[in-house]
Amino acid sequence: MVARFKKVLPPSVFGGTRRQIGILALVNLTLAHIGARYQAGDEFEKLARLYLQRLASFAPSETAAFRSEGTLFESLRRQAGRAATLVLLDSRGKQFTSETFAAWLGRQRSDGVQRIVFAIGPASGWSDEGRKRAHLLLSLGSLTLAHALARLVLAEQLYRASTILTGHPYHTGH
Secondary structure (H helix, E strand, O other): OOOHHHHHHHHHHHOOOOOOOOOOOOOEEEEEHHHEOOOOOOHHHHHHHHOOOOOOOOOOOOEEOOOHHHHHHHHHHHHHOOEEEEEEEEEEEOOOHHHHHHHHHHHHHOOOOOOEEEEOOOOOOOOHHHHHHEEEEOOOOOOOOOOOHHHHHHHHHHHHHHHHHOOOOOOOOO
């Protein structure tokens, strides 16, 4: 299942055409995870969706659930025409501050990256082969987090990074 979050201005704003708005409007963000789909009533899911809806003011985003690591990579392979920067969340990955993460996203946009897939792996972790496919291994910290909580933290950090890039007061740097 894929859920999409986009915010579009009315046609009159841009002379009769509909264009997406936002600092990362040219970058499509996908939050993927390996495992069962989250239930709509799940509290973590409600909060993650809230941040994804807020993020829609800055960048189009979507969520996707995959049964296995293999199905994620197969899906990416089938969409070869939509080349994606793949970021795997992994405890051995690089840790960023919020400001550094925002700067990384800004560089991706400036470099012309059109799609970034952030993927939370299976409970047993990513395979060595899977980690080799990633453009970036990202760690949210040295604590082990439940998948739903990691997804919520990632959604909030994507929103925060967007506000940092625009100078929005949401992020005060504390």
